Amino acid sequence: MDCSERIARVREIMSSKGCDALVVCAGDPHSSEYPAPRWKQIEWLTGFTGEAGTLVLTQSHAGLWTDSRYFIQAASQLDGTGVELHRMGTPGVETVPQWLSANARIVAVDGRCLSVAGEAEIREALCTEDPDALRKVVDIPDILDAVWDDRPRIPRSPVITLDQESVGETRMEKIAWLRNFLYSKDCGAVLVTSLDEIAWLLNVRGSDIEYNPYVISYLYVTRERICWFVLKDGAGTLPADTVDSFGELRSDGVEILKYDDVFVEVNPVEEDGQRIFLDPATLNLSLYRYICDVFGLDNVVCGDSPVQLRKAVKNSRELEGLREAWFEDGIAMEKFLFWLEHEVASGREVTEMEASVKLTSLRAEIEGYKGNSFENISAYGPNAALPHYQTPVQGSAVIRPRGLYLVDSGGQYLFGTTDITRTVPMGECSELEKEDYTLVLKGMIDLCTAVFPEGTAGCQLDILARNALWRTRRNFGHGTGHGIGFYLGVHEGPQSIRQNFNRCPMLEGMVTSDEPGIYREGCHGVRHENVILCTAAGESEFGKWLTFETLTLCHIDTSAIIPELMTTEEIKWLNAYNEKVYRRLSPRLDGEVSAWLRARTLPL
Numbered sequence: 001m002d003c004s005e006r007i008a009r010v011r012e013i014m015s016s017k018g019c020d021a022l023v024v025c026a027g028d029p030h031s032s033e034y035p036a037p038r039w040k041q042i043e044w045l046t047g048f049t050g051e052a053g054t055l056v057l058t059q060s061h062a063g064l065w066t067d068s069r070y071f072i073q074a075a076s077q078l079d080g081t082g083v084e085l086h087r088m089g090t091p092g093v094e095t096v097p098q099w100l101s102a103n104a105r106i107v108a109v110d111g112r113c114l115s116v117a118g119e120a121e122i123r124e125a126l127c128t129e130d131p132d133a134l135r136k137v138v139d140i141p142d143i144l145d146a147v148w149d150d151r152p153r154i155p156r157s158p159v160i161t162l163d164q165e166s167v168g169e170t171r172m173e174k175i176a177w178l179r180n181f182l183y184s185k186d187c188g189a190v191l192v193t194s195l196d197e198i199a200w201l202l203n204v205r206g207s208d209i210e211y212n213p214y215v216i217s218y219l220y221v222t223r224e225r226i227c228w229f230v231l232k233d234g235a236g237t238l239p240a241d242t243v244d245s246f247g248e249l250r251s252d253g254v255e256i257l258k259y260d261d262v263f264v265e266v267n268p269v270e271e272d273g274q275r276i277f278l279d280p281a282t283l284n285l286s287l288y289r290y291i292c293d294v295f296g297l298d299n300v301v302c303g304d305s306p307v308q309l310r311k312a313v314k315n316s317r318e319l320e321g322l323r324e325a326w327f328e329d330g331i332a333m334e335k336f337l338f339w340l341e342h343e344v345a346s347g348r349e350v351t352e353m354e355a356s357v358k359l360t361s362l363r364a365e366i367e368g369y370k371g372n373s374f375e376n377i378s379a380y381g382p383n384a385a386l387p388h389y390q391t392p393v394q395g396s397a398v399i400r401p402r403g404l405y406l407v408d409s410g411g412q413y414l415f416g417t418t419d420i421t422r423t424v425p426m427g428e429c430s431e432l433e434k435e436d437y438t439l440v441l442k443g444m445i446d447l448c449t450a451v452f453p454e455g456t457a458g459c460q461l462d463i464l465a466r467n468a469l470w471r472t473r474r475n476f477g478h479g480t481g482h483g484i485g486f487y488l489g490v491h492e493g494p495q496s497i498r499q500n501f502n503r504c505p506m507l508e509g510m511v512t513s514d515e516p517g518i519y520r521e522g523c524h525g526v527r528h529e530n531v532i533l534c535t536a537a538g539e540s541e542f543g544k545w546l547t548f549e550t551l552t553l554c555h556i557d558t559s560a561i562i563p564e565l566m567t568t569e570e571i572k573w574l575n576a577y578n579e580k581v582y583r584r585l586s587p588r589l590d591g592e593v594s595a596w597l598r599a600r601t602l603p604l
Contacts (some may be wrong), residue, residue, distance in 0.1 A: 004082055010144070017108060020142075021058045023109050023122065024045065024110065024112050024144075026042050026054065027115050029168060030284075034210065038155070039113060041113070046297075047077050048083075056099065062082055065088050071087055073333050083379070096121075100122060106138075107137050109137055109140070110142060114449050115280065115284060116288045166321070168317030171252060178307070180310070187276060188223055189275075192218070192219040194305065195216065196212075197219075197308065201219060214488075216230075217259060220522055227265055229259045229260075263287070266287075266291060275300075276303075279519065281304070308492070312510050313507055315509070317374050318486040321413075322417075325411070326551045328413070334554060335362050339422075355407070359378075372411060376409040377409070379406045381404065384406035385519040400427075401483075403425040403433065403546070406526070406527060407421065410490055412487060417484055417490055418531070419490050420530070425560035432520075433560065438562045439469050440516050440527065443448055443469060444516055445570045447481075447514050447568070451537050452518030455507065459498060465497070468565075476516060478517070479496055479499075480513075480516055481496060482496055507534060511531060511532070512534070513527035514530050514531070529552075532548035533546065533550075550577065553585060558574070571604050575604055578602075582598060
């Protein structure tokens with residue numbers, strides 16, 4: 001079946017159910033950013049492979065809503081499918097709820113892949129001033145099962161546990177903290193559905209989702225019980241490391257239960273109290289409706305999960321591990337950049353994919369490497385204008401000895417998670433390329449050197465990364481910074497540095513990316529990314545102050561910089577940073593690479 005045939009069969013189901021619209025989300029039952037293959041429903045229906053998007057089907061329209069990171073990619077992948085691209089955030093483009101309010105009366109959703117918060121937005125949009133209007137949201141779990149014959153099963157990867165020495169805190173200490181939170185809310189139970197939160201609370205890791213060390217599961221904590229719904233049907237014999245991990249968990253009182261039993265075991269118990277705490281941002285609609293039925297709506301307390309904030313503030317052991325991860329990752333990056341420069345300069349045709357494979361192989365040599373933290377973005381020339389470019393396995397572009405090459409990559413290690421972008425001048429660059437390269441670098445430096453009062457949110461700092469671009473009427477459409485986990489997701493909250501309002505303040509111990517960019521379709525793209533740690537910057541009569549420490553260790557090429565566009569302070573920072581990189585990494589590099597790095601880190 002091609003995409004049009006699949007959509008036609010789904011429309012038949014919609015008609016049989018009496019629904020005139022279907023909303024298909026990009027997430028899974030846990031609101032994950034990167035779903036397992038089973039829940040890549042939009043990709044199966046349309047061919048669009050981006051991580052962010054919402055598909056809406058009616059009998060006469062098929063539309064995909066996505067943001068500016070994917071406009072170019074989506075336009076290409078949707079070509080010929082009959083699916084119209086709705087460019088979110090551009091003038092005149094309605095949001096999904098707004099569009100539905102004018103075009104639908106009864107909306108079907110897969111309630112296991114739509115959050116409570118997402119359903120509320122749709123439901124609110126469907127409420128009209130006409131009291132007789134029949135508008136509602138119908139939950140049809142796994143609606144695609146009827147037409148997706150070879151739909152993948154829920155994955156089940158080996159499970160490992162991390163000890164206190166690795167993460168700085170035992171699972172029972174974390175559970176005790178969570179139970180104290182419940183007492184403060186006068187609740188007897190909490191259902192944790194976000195996979196990164198579960199992994200952090202239980203000190204477990206897996207690989208159910210590519211690039212993310214998660215175990216697909218639910219966690220139910222009461223005053224008396226810890227229930228982990230993790231066993232999948234047909235699991236068969238468990239790997240030895242999983243058996244050992246389950247034994248450790250059981251010794252701490254964790255009950256190991258079947259994944260789907262969450263719809264049976266989550267119910268009120270008198271001694272635990274009748275109230276349950278839920279986070280509507282990550283809880284799926286199907287589970288929410290079940291819980292409201294068994295607990296009663298008056299006993300359901302909704303709010304932001306406390307785990308995200310607690311997890312985002314890294315303890316001393318986690319920071320020690322992250323520093324080790326950035327050191328090892330820096331060694332791999334410098335070896336890669338040396339290899340790339342010399343291979344391309346030799347006249348050999350190196351493709352984007354070959355470069356990506358080489359970088360991964362160098363990371364794989366690091367003891368404790370557990371895989372990449374996301375799919376490498378290896379993009380030369382015009383391809384770098386796609387912020388989330390997917391490097392083709394076959395037929396990727398050849399990297400030439402001129403212009404700009406962008407590589408955005410990262411590793412998962414037992415001791416930390418990394419994410420780094422370097423835009424590499426491969427030879428002669430145009431004046432426009434040099435201007436963009438320099439202005440974006442100014443933004444990255446201006447943000448990482450910020451000093452700001454305690455209580456400042458990331459959205460208040462975002463201007464620092466854009467100011468140099470804005471002054472020349474240039475901009476970029478994505479956020480500037482996201483939180484990064486400790487051997488967890490490469491993207492985490494609750495903090496962010498972006499224009500969108502987010503009231504979460506930057507706190508000491510938070511680890512966040514700093515990655516401004518600029519993208520010119522059909523020409524080139526530039527992005528510079530370091531990862532920064534929020535640290536104390538002293539006190540004065542005006543209060544407490546914070547700043548950032550740069551964790552990333554990999555030199556920044558100065559050959560494409562226009563010095564006249566840089567301030568004295570920016571040049572001073574850049575020279576000191578490159579010198580630090582050389583001093584830290586050169587003892588671990590062989591003579592030829594070390595000498596090359598010395599030449600690349602000389603003062604500007």
